[in-house]
Amino acid sequence: MRVLGIEGTAWAASAAYFDTETGDVFIDSDPYQPESGGIHPREAAEHMAGALPTVIERALSEADSVDAVAFSRGPGLGPCLRIVASAARALAQSLDVPLVGANHMVAHLEIGRHRSGFSNPVCLNASGANAHVLGYHNGRYQVLGETMDTGVGNALDKFARHLEWSHPGGPKIEERARGGEYIDLPYVVKGMDFSFSGIMSAAKDAVDSSERIEDVCFSLQETVFAMLAEVSERALSLTGSDELVLGGGVGQNARLREMLAEMCEARGASFYAPEPRFLRDNAGMIAVLGATMADAGDILEIDESRVDSNFRPDQVDVTWRGAESVSRPMNEEHEVIGAEAVVELDEDVRKRRRPKTYRHPALDARLRRERTASEARLTSLARRAGVPTPAIRDIDLREGTLVFEHVGEADLSADLTPERVRELGRHLATLHDAGVVHGDPTPRNARVSDRRLYCIDFGLGYHTDEIEDYAMDLHVFERSLAGTAADFEACVGAFEAGYCEVGDRAVIDQLRAIEGRGRYR
Numbered sequence: 001m002r003v004l005g006i007e008g009t010a011w012a013a014s015a016a017y018f019d020t021e022t023g024d025v026f027i028d029s030d031p032y033q034p035e036s037g038g039i040h041p042r043e044a045a046e047h048m049a050g051a052l053p054t055v056i057e058r059a060l061s062e063a064d065s066v067d068a069v070a071f072s073r074g075p076g077l078g079p080c081l082r083i084v085a086s087a088a089r090a091l092a093q094s095l096d097v098p099l100v101g102a103n104h105m106v107a108h109l110e111i112g113r114h115r116s117g118f119s120n121p122v123c124l125n126a127s128g129a130n131a132h133v134l135g136y137h138n139g140r141y142q143v144l145g146e147t148m149d150t151g152v153g154n155a156l157d158k159f160a161r162h163l164e165w166s167h168p169g170g171p172k173i174e175e176r177a178r179g180g181e182y183i184d185l186p187y188v189v190k191g192m193d194f195s196f197s198g199i200m201s202a203a204k205d206a207v208d209s210s211e212r213i214e215d216v217c218f219s220l221q222e223t224v225f226a227m228l229a230e231v232s233e234r235a236l237s238l239t240g241s242d243e244l245v246l247g248g249g250v251g252q253n254a255r256l257r258e259m260l261a262e263m264c265e266a267r268g269a270s271f272y273a274p275e276p277r278f279l280r281d282n283a284g285m286i287a288v289l290g291a292t293m294a295d296a297g298d299i300l301e302i303d304e305s306r307v308d309s310n311f312r313p314d315q316v317d318v319t320w321r322g323a324e325s326v327s328r329p330m331n332e333e334h335e336v337i338g339a340e341a342v343v344e345l346d347e348d349v350r351k352r353r354r355p356k357t358y359r360h361p362a363l364d365a366r367l368r369r370e371r372t373a374s375e376a377r378l379t380s381l382a383r384r385a386g387v388p389t390p391a392i393r394d395i396d397l398r399e400g401t402l403v404f405e406h407v408g409e410a411d412l413s414a415d416l417t418p419e420r421v422r423e424l425g426r427h428l429a430t431l432h433d434a435g436v437v438h439g440d441p442t443p444r445n446a447r448v449s450d451r452r453l454y455c456i457d458f459g460l461g462y463h464t465d466e467i468e469d470y471a472m473d474l475h476v477f478e479r480s481l482a483g484t485a486a487d488f489e490a491c492v493g494a495f496e497a498g499y500c501e502v503g504d505r506a507v508i509d510q511l512r513a514i515e516g517r518g519r520y521r
């Protein structure tokens with residue numbers, strides 16, 4: 001099959017030609033470069049209108065024939081998307097071939113899967129307007145974790161604008177980071193979700209209070225990319241997957257790729273990053289996904305081809321994949337490589353947070369120390385509040401080691417029933433009542449026995465009386481269920497019912513508000 005792809009969600013006016021028989025992808029792009037400030041939607045749309053005809057013509061001149069036209073349907077800037085869609089409709093009609101509407105974020109992911117040959121990877125999309133970790137489960141690309149505020153590239157670009165550097169800021173920060181020294185910045189990870197707002201204001205304050213720019217750029221990269229590597233590792237650990245692919249324009253950053261490669265190597269996973277022309281916005285990824293979709297018969301009628309500027313990857317009905325899942329069953333082994341630690345299971349359980357070589361030694365030492373200390377403290381506090389947890393036998397903060405009582409016969413993930421999930425809901429409500437959040441409640445961080453359900457792994461927990469934090473705890477759990485549970489609906493229903501038996505219903509309302517923010521941002 002031969003597909004013409006068109007992209008133009010924000011800055012790249014791009015067209016491509018992909019031939020499934022030869023595997024060749026021809027891409028021609030014309031970037032929009034704002035004169036000052038960030039991307040202006042109206043100017044960007046004018047750029048699309050002016051540049052698309054030329055790039056399309058060049059791609060067509062490479063084509064022997066065209067069997068389908070694929071375009072980016074969203075997410076992106078509304079005025080740009082409408083111009084791209086009009087061009088795609090007109091072309092499909094004049095060539096008399098089917099029209100395919102691709103989700104831009106799924107295209108960022110599928111290009112890595114396609115080029116690597118990996119069958120079922122976890123995907124980190126690190127782009128301008130987005131940042132999320134995805135895994136395929138129950139016929140969708142589930143969002144296992146995502147930014148709670150801005151996209152990663154936008155965060156970097158805003159910092160660069162503060163320094164009055166031109167757009168895009170990411171490559172300039174990478175350049176200036178060379179030779180910088182590390183300073184501490186806020187590091188925010190909640191389960192597999194993360195946030196950039198705190199770190200960005202701290203970085204701006206740091207340059208305003210005359211820290212060296214290279215030190216701030218260096219530390220910004222070290223901190224932001226370590227967060228992305230950590231949530232990717234959490235997704236690998238939760239699902240049991242041993243494949244990671246990278247997508248999105250920030251993926252062009254050598255330090256990010258280095259960290260991800262090192263993280264994967266340390267846990268025996270394979271890592272793939274497409275070449276830069278497939279990472280930044282480009283129509284090649286649209287043409288490649290378009291061919292897969294057209295092959296599955298996933299085509300659009302012209303009058304149903306309207307664009308969607310908030311089109312989320314988890315809204316896409318994945319017609320081109322089967323019933324497989326990124327999550328695989330895991331056996332109880334003597335040594336477990338978790339996301340944070342190596343855990344040896346004997347009569348007692350020895351959990352050691354080994355140094356993570358991918359992150360800066362100072363950041364690594366800080367995180368291991370803080371998390372080991374809070375895990376010890378909160379595991380005991382939770383038990384006193386009435387939540388079953390393992391007793392602590394020993395603690396060595398310098399080594400990052402904890403020794404626990406062995407609890408339960410299996411992880412909750414191995415035996416996930418609505419009844420058990422309901423009990424976890426009650427436990428979290430009890431914990432919140434005591435003013436504590438777990439921080440990383442997942443089906444792998446609860447242990448089951450005949451009589452009880454235990455909570456483990458409190459390393460990301462903290463004290464708080466904010467209802468938003470309690471709701472976030474529930475959100476983290478429901479995310480992890482969406483990526484792993486066979487019967488998601490029944491489990492979520494039971495979980496929230498269990499929570500309400502003990503806890504405050506207002507937390508559930510806040511949870512709905514959090515979900516709404518992700519969907520319509």
Ligand SMILES: C[C@@H](O)[C@H](NC(=O)OP(=O)(O)OC[C@H]1O[C@@H](n2cnc3c(N)ncnc32)[C@H](O)[C@@H]1O)C(=O)O
Binds near residue numbers: 127129171248250
């Ligand atoms: C919806 C769509 O329009 C949007 N596209 C987008 O953001 O363009 P993309 O090409 O994937 O990423 C651009 C971002 O990638 C950053 N970037 C480019 N090179 C970089 C580098 N070497 N280091 C860090 N960031 C870099 C830029 O600063 C910019 O923020 C998206 O995918 O979110």
Ligand SMILES: Nc1ncnc2c1ncn2[C@@H]1O[C@H](COP(=O)(O)OP(=O)(O)OP(=O)(O)O)[C@@H](O)[C@H]1O
Binds near residue numbers: 340343345
């Ligand atoms: N006290 C315990 N009793 C029985 N099994 C345990 C205990 N603590 C940990 N385990 C087992 O080890 C696995 C990893 O432990 P833990 O979640 O604490 O490590 P981690 O590195 O923080 O993992 P992750 O962050 O990926 O959840 C658990 O999923 C569980 O199977």
Ligand SMILES: [Fe+2]
Binds near residue numbers: 104127128280
């Ligand atoms: Fe993009």
